Amino acid sequence: MDEIKKYGDILKKNNLKNTKHRNSVIHIIESSNSPITAEEIFLSLKEKGISISISTVYRVLGILVKNRLVVKLNVAEQNKACFEINNKEHKHHLFCVGCKKMIAVDECPIQKYQEILEEKLGFDIKGHKLEIYGYCKSCKEENVVE
């Protein structure tokens, strides 16, 4: 209820119609603790008894990304896109090569770096994406094999 209202306002602010599906998709993305794929959203919704077409998922995602409510990520070695809420707080991700999970981290180490590049190359930097990969604690422990 409150949720729906909340998203409704966000959508309205962007001149978008406040539909059930848009609210559902935003809700799924927001309540996921890591970036998720379109298909995962689709399945999550199905699990909750919400029937939606995969193409609608993509269309909603497109709109959310265009309106900067959601961020699209392309992870290396993965040929599908992931989506996460754009909660402004600048985030980066650790990607576990073992279990394929992502972990968000808050600190950003490269503000100064960017300034240097801007000056040096005349580049007007709008943002960046940092993706760190390796083995998470549990996968590390399983993989005692060197």
Place this chain on the structure above:
Amino acid sequence: MDEIKKYGDILKKNNLKNTKHRNSVIHIIESSNSPITAEEIFLSLKEKGISISISTVYRVLGILVKNRLVVKLNVAEQNKACFEINNKEHKHHLFCVGCKKMIAVDECPIQKYQEILEEKLGFDIKGHKLEIYGYCKSCKEENVVE
């Protein structure tokens, strides 16, 4: 000639057959000053009068990536992979949102950051990808709008 010899050695060292196509693909990637797609490689070769199948390009790329001679990149907002020579020196990329070109830069600002994360989260970090986007000098100048 020398080129072919050079790649031949590299290939041999990896127990790979020294074929004309493999040499050509490596050469194209190496002589490109920014990461390129499989199709771009395919077209570059065609332009040079070298007839190769697109599936061979992909197969060669797969082998080169597996043997760490080449690195595969997945850029956000792009649903195709880019490839570049893995010249060991750690590189990052500026991606121009205007002209879609990539610029490689050498410095890496996040070594220390990684160590902190490893300690804090028990993550075993194997590598990272930093992607910075914005407008390059010339696009910036065209885009005086706003």
Place this chain on the structure above:
DNA sequence: ATTCATGCAAACGGTTTGCACGCAT
């Protein structure tokens, strides 16, 4: 001679699109 690389065409999987219908405004 054997093993592996290649071309072709067909399959694949994630994503997009055209069209007819349905819902939010």
Place this chain on the structure above:
DNA sequence: ATGCGTGCAAACCGTTTGCATGAAT
């Protein structure tokens, strides 16, 4: 009442694969 959102199925496009042929060792 109108315009925009949605479902469906088909198209799309980057990438992969099976199979028969050709080249490198």
